[in-house]
Amino acid sequence: MIVSIRRISKAALLAGVLLTAACSQSGEAPKARTEFNIGWSIYAGWMPWPYAQQAGIVKKWADKYGLKINVVQVNDYVESVNQYTAGKLDGVTVANMDALTIPAAGGKDTSAIIVGDYSNGNDGIMLKGGGDLKSLKGKQINLVELSVSHYLLARGLASAGMALNDVKTVNTADADIVGAFASPDVTAAVAWNPQLSVMKGQLGAKEVFSSANIPGEILDLLAVDTATLKANPKLGKALAGIWYETVALMKRQDAEGKAARAAMAKLAGSTPEAFDGQLATTYLYADPKAAVAATESPALVTTMTRVRDFSFSKGLFKGAASADAVGMSFPGGKTLGDPQHVTLRFDDSFMKMAAEGKL
Template sequence: MLKLTGISAKTGRKLALLAAVSLLAACSGSAPPPAKKHDFTIGWSIYAGWMPWPYAQQAGIVKKWADKYGIDIKVVQVNDYVESVNQYTAGKFDGVTVANMDALTIPAAGGKDTSAIIIGDYSNGNDGVLLKGADNLAAIKGRQVYLAELSVSHYLLARALEKAGLSFADVKTTNTSDADIVGAFASPQVNAAVAWNPQLSVMRGQAGVKQVFSSADVPGEILDLLVVDTATLKANPDFGKALAGIWYETMAVMQRQDAQGKAARAAMAKLAGASPETFDSQLTTTYLYTDPKAAVAATTSPALVTTMTRVRDFSYSKGLFKGAASADAVGMAFPNGKTLGDAAHVTLRFDESFMKMAADGKL
């Protein structure tokens, strides 16, 4: 998963946890739901699967759907991914683009009731485990692995070790920010790393480097979402309708293979600071849910519950549910009435209703 941050992942995660703890205390009482409003903001950061949002604003698609529902939506870039999620958690944004693990461990664990209303994609090779001088995963045993700790890279390493019959006891990890990991991996002393694109592709191009595991080996587990504040959504359902309309119209444009589709993807590449060729390459390892029916199916599938169980168990094991007595402390709700964890304290909801409206042509 591609993220650009101006602070280290470790520092960002500490800030996230502090925000989570503060919000848990602040949200312990019952607050009235927000009133209907006119102006909304969505925060985003650079990642191949999230570039449709700024493009949609640039192309007038955001305005078109916002006007349809008589509201105003602004799509705001935050260069630091973790900070974008922190700002959403603190109430600066009404919604944010975020990975499933981070939606759980930052806003949801902090007590902010959050709804995932669009499953946009899953990483299908955008995250990978790299080794020098070896071409099999088993060779990772005993190595020092450089990665952004407590991020999706850490989760991917856990899944890789599990697949290889190993555990964290078999490796050591060194926390490295995404801004520093390319340079660190270039050192002869560093022979193992986990990274996301675009850093991953740069590191993989070094002599003697092999990718021995990737998110393509655990498809559907590293999900990229658009989440919104649940109370705001309940008070303003047209906000959710407009966002679904924006997303799927943009999907229809960017997947076209004619001049219009090519121009849209080139515009997204420019917004991401990449060449069209590089951006198209990143899209090949990003499984976009361009069809709302497929997105609804993914959201209602039992596989999502299985994935989120793995994610929450990993997160709890790494201390990301600050002060929690068990992994069940943070409740999650899924379609069809399924709940994971504490049903009395649900703060992460997978809501398929707006994607279904798009699928049914009812937006």
């Protein structure tokens, strides 16, 4: 079973902020290096990374640039982001909301160099007993608070002319959400796959909104420390090369593509059938040109505005006076928030090199 973990707690957030504060005051500029650690956790859209290591693709591209790249599994998603924030990892696989609220909000200058995929149905709002989104008004809704599930709920309610204060959320761990929804007392919940797929099979359950209704908003990224990247641009080239070679292989419908997906499923502790089911609701940017277009689109600025406004409203920018406190930059010189305090950068330069065959 694929454990698709995209959760965050206030405790984890504060830990990340404190770790950043501790490690960002050293004043030492990163130097040119040859060995790097990239963290990942289990999620359908991130399984190309461990497979690439297993298949020798990581070594191929690292060797090309005279590097050694260690692709390191971290069992807990939040812990992987916190380790990156603390400087124990040079890069990490991370959702756009968490890249903003953990390292960037904590002051760690971070560059999203690969926009790998977006949830296209992997996250959904479930309701029992019939009805639609408007039927959620006044209900208790079980979900992982301060996660992408919480963000999805806010977007779903807004689409029906409601707000979060029209419902009562009940914080429920991702490991407990299926059992909670099975209880007669729970009539609404928000979850992600694989839990979501199990909940859809419960008698009388209906999905009333999903991430497919907001395509491109729940993004999965590869983020790298900006200063490290500047000192070692070959790292970005190698990572882009690894990603696009691997994703091109897994998208193939021949025997080799099938074998690659089966190997990824095994690495995720899943079956090939279950893994393919997860990929069906994950929009992979296999073509670097498409990834560049998505990164340069004004829609990304709109999405990140929504994400940062939601995050600020939930207190995830600790001590900030406004949502503008954390600056973000986008291709073409566009800046969102404080231009003097940019700590999250959407950098499409390496994806462009891949698109132009210049890696």
